Amino acid sequence: MSVETIGPAYSTRPLTAGTWADFVELVEANNGVWGGCWCMGFHPEGLGDRSSVSRNRTLKQAHVRQGTVHQILVFDGETCVGWCQYGSPAELPRINNQKAYEKELIELPDWRIGCIFTGKGHRRSGVARVAVAAALDAVKEAGGGLVEAYPEQVDGRGPQRGAYFHTGPENLFEEFGFERDRRVAKWRWVMRRRVP
Numbered sequence: 001m002s003v004e005t006i007g008p009a010y011s012t013r014p015l016t017a018g019t020w021a022d023f024v025e026l027v028e029a030n031n032g033v034w035g036g037c038w039c040m041g042f043h044p045e046g047l048g049d050r051s052s053v054s055r056n057r058t059l060k061q062a063h064v065r066q067g068t069v070h071q072i073l074v075f076d077g078e079t080c081v082g083w084c085q086y087g088s089p090a091e092l093p094r095i096n097n098q099k100a101y102e103k104e105l106i107e108l109p110d111w112r113i114g115c116i117f118t119g120k121g122h123r124r125s126g127v128a129r130v131a132v133a134a135a136l137d138a139v140k141e142a143g144g145g146l147v148e149a150y151p152e153q154v155d156g157r158g159p160q161r162g163a164y165f166h167t168g169p170e171n172l173f174e175e176f177g178f179e180r181d182r183r184v185a186k187w188r189w190v191m192r193r194r195v196p
Contacts, residue, residue, distance in 0.1 A: 010127065012134040015071035015083070020064055022080035023073060024057075026119050032056070033117060034166065039071070039085055041166075042092040042114035072134040074118075074127050081122040084131030085114035086139065086147075095150055096167065097184040104182050109192065110145025116168045128172060136176060136195055144195040149173045153187045 013019050027033050036053030038060045040046065045059050063069040070087040073080050085092070092112045095101060113135060118127040139147055151173050152165040170180075170189060178191040 009076055010081075010130045011075045012072050012130065013075065014138070015064060015069060015073055017064060019073055019080070020061065022075070022078075023071075023083070026073075026080040026082075026117075027057075030117075030119050039083070039115055039117065042085065042087075042094050042112070043069075044091075044093055046094045070135075070138070072131050072138060074131050074134070076122065080119075082116070082118040082127035082131055084116050084128070084135040086111055086135045087114065088112070097150075097188060100184040101190065107146070109148040111139050111147045111195075113147065113149040113168070115166045117166065128168060129175070132168070132172065132176060139195045147178075147193050147195055148181075149178055149191045150184070150188060151191060153189060157187060 013022075015023055027038055032038060032053050036051075036056055037047060038053070038056035040051070040056045040060055043059070043063060047056070060069070068091055069085075070091065071083050071085045074082040074084075088110065089108050089112060092114045095112065095114075113132070116128045116131055118125075136147065139145065149168065151168045151170040154165075154169045154171055167188070170191065173191045173193075176193065178193040181190040181192045183189055
């Protein structure tokens with residue numbers, strides 16, 4: 001996918017071998033993301049007991065080289081400032097609240113939106129919105145289908161000091177036409193939307 005300009009400041013590019021260094025710069029500037037995740041939590045390897053910062057980085061780079069990752073990077077000029085990870089259930093089999101999710105599962109989605117991340121100094125400036133929009137555009141270009149997200153409910157909940165919703169806030173997905181399918185935790189929902 002070519003660079004696509006969105007709004008006055010942001011552009012998007014997929015995570016590839018060519019943008020790996022930009023991704024690395026953002027991750028390292030943010031403590032490995034959540035203490036060293038490297039956006040591996042939803043991948044088949046996950047973040048189990050064997051997980052370490054260096055292992056996660058190595059595994060993520062291997063996914064990039066093998067083409068087993070779908071991730072949209074958001075740029076402010078030439079600086080990567082955030083991303084939206086998406087992929088098939090086979091690429092992203094590990095989701096939060098897995099048992100509750102499977103309990104009422106009727107149909108697997110074609111695509112999942114895993115995590116959304118915005119780097120320090122760029123939060124609350126529309127990066128996540130741009131990332132999700134570009135991910136949905138990429139899904140459309142790939143043929144569309146049923147897309148699931150697993151955001152956190154914000155309404156009716158007290159302020160979350162220091163918290164970061166790595167799967168995004170529910171109201172962000174509502175803006176893109178996602179609807180609640182079912183609750184899988186006190187504050188987490190499965191939300192779905194069909195992309196033509």
